[in-house]
Amino acid sequence: MESTWQHTTVLLKEAVEALLTRTDGTYVDATFGRGGHSRLLLSKLGPQGRLIAFDKDPDAIAEAATIADPRFSIRHQGFSNIGALPPQSATGILLDLGVSSPQIDNPARGFSFRNDGPLDMRMDTTRGESVAEWLATADMDQIAEVIRDYGEERFAVPVAKAIVARRAERAITGTADLAQLVAGAVKTREWGQDPATRTFQALRIFINAELQELQQALEASLDLLQPQGRLVVISFHSLEDRIVKQFIAKHSREVFDRRAPFAEPVKMRLKALDRIKPSADEVKANPRSRSAIMRVAERTEVA
Known part of the structure; x- marks a missing residue:
């Protein structure tokens, strides 16, 4: 586990506040990272609450092992694997798509050009x-x-x-x-x-097939979320945010089949709630947060 390199969680309070609708719910932190969002969420859950985390990175799995809480579990898998969870079992799903600071700062991981290291870049x-x-x-x-x-x-x-x-x-x-x-x-x-x-x-x-994995995870979230369950996604560059924005927009409207004008429309499955960026104070304290965009959507009633 990397103790030398520290990570500052972006939009920490804002993400947990947007995600948490019930203290007895089951939540999914699909990108555990170094556990900032998970730890804050666990502090707000009641005894019946549950948190299931996912991460590809072995160092993240090692970090998760330091959380001694029976309400918490983690899987050594990429976030596209959230689709393996039971349908309508999640009260909220969080995707924080950023690379963690320890991954960037540790030359051995090969993510950064600022310090020489092996040209690796694998999350797992x-x-x-x-x-x-x-x-x-x-x-x-x-x-x-x-x-x-x-x-x-x-x-x-x-x-x-x-x-x-x-x-x-x-x-x-x-x-x-x-x-x-x-x-x-x-x-x-x-x-x-x-x-x-x-x-x-x-x-x-x-x-790391990041964009393909994001698309798979977003599609899986529709079946995984309970009615009124929240989807919270933090993106750090335009390619990711475009996928998230278009996904929410696509499922936030009724779809009519022009070839069957009298057929019932496909009902909207999501409702867009918010778009949030880090405050000036957060960007000043953590410049790596400056490009972050958080989008929040809510699952509509399941037919």
Whole structure:
């Protein structure tokens, strides 16, 4: 367990306040992280309340083992696995989609270019392919597509060409090596942003299938939530927030089948409640919170 690197939970009070509707309910923290939201929620639950957590990261599982509370349990699984829980069993579901500070700050995890480390980026280090392994075999078009689609990087093709050219000489295994390579291919950059930021984001999202997992978890939440149950999602970049926003909008309206004008419409399944951003004070205290957007929706009556 990483005791050296600290994590500050974003929108801590706001998320728990939006999620908690009953102190005797069953809640799902689908992205436990370092347990900030879980611990606060447990402090507000009554004796009959329950909290089920999920996380891919072995370090998060180790952190969860420090919670000695019979109302709490955790599963070493990604958040798309919430669909395995019984239908209509959750009073509220929380998805905090951010990478935790210990993951970013620990060079051994390979998420950041600020300190050199192995080019890994897997949320679950016990399985799957690392970024270094994928870059060693992917063709240039695949690499460019990932960097363009998941990083919204306009210099995706030059970056991919540079990666392929470098690996013909030697393997790219370290974060500093990749960051330097990207910096040489990205001709202009946003003010205050490292030229490697978008590429690193893209590779992390891709190697962990983050957007696909988010879509699966959102769809599963519809069957998992009880009527009036809350869905709370905290996003940290536009790709995630767009998926969440469109999902809530899609299920917040009745759908009429134009081919069957007299048929009953498909009833709305969610009601959008709120969109919240961190306060100026929170951003000042924790700059990593500045891009966060929290969306809150409520499950309507189940037919």
